[in-house]
Amino acid sequence: MNDDLSRSLAAAQGTCAAHAHSLGELPPLTRASGASEGEEDVRTAKRLRLRRAAVAARANASTKSGLITLGRVGLYRDQGVVLRTIKLGEADRIVTILTQVNGKIRAVAKGVRKTGSRFGARLEPTRHVALQCYRGRELDVVTQVETIDAFRRIREDYGLLTHAISMLEATDQVAQERQRNLALYRMLVGALRTLDSRPSPVIAAAFFWKLLSLEGFHPMLDGCARCGAESQPLVALDLVEGGALCEDCARLGGRRVSPEALATLGMIVNDNLRQVLAGPPPADVLEEVERLAIDAVEFHSERRLRSAALL
Numbered sequence: 584m585n586d587d588l589s590r591s592l593a594a595a596q597g598t599c600a601a602h603a604h605s606l607g608e609l610p611p612l613t614r615a616s617g618a619s620e621g622e623e624d625v626r627t628a629k630r631l632r633l634r635r636a637a638v639a640a641r642a643n644a645s646t647k648s649g650l651i652t653l654g655r656v657g658l659y660r661d662q663g664v665v666l667r668t669i670k671l672g673e674a675d676r677i678v679t680i681l682t683q684v685n686g687k688i689r690a691v692a693k694g695v696r697k698t699g700s701r702f703g704a705r706l707e708p709t710r711h712v713a714l715q716c717y718r719g720r721e722l723d724v725v726t727q728v729e730t731i732d733a734f735r736r737i738r739e740d741y742g743l744l745t746h747a748i749s750m751l752e753a754t755d756q757v758a759q760e761r762q763r764n765l766a767l768y769r770m771l772v773g774a775l776r777t778l779d780s781r782p783s784p785v786i787a788a789a790f791f792w793k794l795l796s797l798e799g800f801h802p803m804l805d806g807c808a809r810c811g812a813e814s815q816p817l818v819a820l821d822l823v824e825g826g827a828l829c830e831d832c833a834r835l836g837g838r839r840v841s842p843e844a845l846a847t848l849g850m851i852v853n854d855n856l857r858q859v860l861a862g863p864p865p866a867d868v869l870e871e872v873e874r875l876a877i878d879a880v881e882f883h884s885e886r887r888l889r890s891a892a893l894l
């Protein structure tokens with residue numbers, strides 16, 4: 584990881600920890616019923632019994648799965664980046680979040696589409712939040728949210744937003760539900776912070792190549808990936824061969840790449856993103872590097888990046 588991203592990550596950790604502690608007391612799990620006479624009493628008692636039984640069942644389940652709980656069963660706190668949301672019923676949404684500790688989770692945000700919702704805009708894609716959730720069998724339920732990073736600059740700039748959304752989509756594709764992936768989480772938060780503070784089209788491209796590296800794909804760029812020649816100029820990139828190709832091998836396949844794009848790509852995969860950001864190559868080279876990155880992500884995930892069409 585380059586110095587710049589590492590620094591913003593270190594800062595991220597500090598802010599995150601501070602926010603995690605400021606979430607305050609957990610709300611009570613049950614609320615006393617207002618009506619309390621006759622049949623209403625019986626119904627309330629029955630409801631509470633059922634609820635306690637459900638809580639107990641979840642307690643057993645969460646103990647077995649090693650869920651981090653906070654004194655109360657099934658409730659957990661974490662922090663994460665909102666990857667996407669879909670509508671649920673009249674007023675709710677299902678929110679997909681890449682969290683620091685619990686991996687990718689899907690949670691219901693109740694009433695989030697009503698005006699005056701207590702969640703406000705805090706659960707929109709790109710938001711970095713501290714949250715408290717109630718663990719469910721498939722879907723969790725969001726009970727509290729606080730913003731860590733609003734990424735206002737990204738949200739107000741369509742160009743930056745499309746880059747951010749394509750990073751979120753690629754993250755969503757590789758992240759596994761409820762499987763912790765701290766490196767991915769840190770990389771995403773770092774990339775969003777860099778995009779928000781020092782916008783550049785190279786950030787999304789670098790993020791894609793880093794994502795592939797995390798998944799175990801490191802393109803070979805210091806020699807021909809097919810014949811191994813190291814002294815020949817490299818003129819193409821072949822994802823099947825796993826790297827750059829010399830002129831002879833490029834006749835058999837691969838995609839032609841400019842020397843400038845290959846050089847930029849080399850700096851990115853060798854952790855010199857700072858150098859690229861300091862002296863950015865011309866727009867057409869950046870575009871080429873980005874296109875190569877999107878192709879590589881789609882090739883390795885065997886899925887289209889829908890948001891890449893907007894870039």
Ligand SMILES: [Zn+2]
Pocket residue numbers: 807808809810811812828829830831832833
């Ligand atoms: Zn070759």
